[in-house]
Amino acid sequence: MIDQNMPCIKTSQIKKLLPHREPMLLIDNLYNIDPMKSAIGHLKITTDKFYVQGHFPGQPVMPGVMIVEAFGQSAAALAAYSLDPKVVEDKLVYLMSVQNARFRKPVMPPCDLYLKCKVDKIKGKIWRYKGEAYCNNEKMADAEWMATIVDRND
Numbered sequence: 001m002i003d004q005n006m007p008c009i010k011t012s013q014i015k016k017l018l019p020h021r022e023p024m025l026l027i028d029n030l031y032n033i034d035p036m037k038s039a040i041g042h043l044k045i046t047t048d049k050f051y052v053q054g055h056f057p058g059q060p061v062m063p064g065v066m067i068v069e070a071f072g073q074s075a076a077a078l079a080a081y082s083l084d085p086k087v088v089e090d091k092l093v094y095l096m097s098v099q100n101a102r103f104r105k106p107v108m109p110p111c112d113l114y115l116k117c118k119v120d121k122i123k124g125k126i127w128r129y130k131g132e133a134y135c136n137n138e139k140m141a142d143a144e145w146m147a148t149i150v151d152r153n154d
Helices: 011-017 064-082
Strands: 029-034 038-045 091-103 111-123 126-135 138-151
Touching: 011 029, 011 064, 029 064, 038 064, 064 091, 064 111, 064 126, 064 138
Parallel strands: none
Antiparallel strands: 029 038, 038 111, 091 138, 111 126, 126 138
């Protein structure tokens, strides 16, 4: 799944592209970056993550809404990485809509979640994506979503 010959960025670089910080930063790495086209987000899921501690006690599961957020962050990092840094320095990427989200199997820690994100269409400031989430080479979820790039309001 991971191609070592393709660009990869780690958390420190992701923090330069996204405004998210712990505990809401939901991607650790971005692999296989093909600017303006695709990338694979990665998140190590552990039992100490806030979103699994109470969901569900005794059998922790990553909530589907957090998988969708991880998709969005992976796609936002891809968009920010793809564009000229001067264009995105005072911008934010906002999720606009989610369609056809399907959660096939529960994502339970400990595991590595890989989020394949593909740009489906770009029209101005609106980007449409398709994605699939995997653990141990098993599809756990998939979705389509749209995001827009907006000015940051300080």
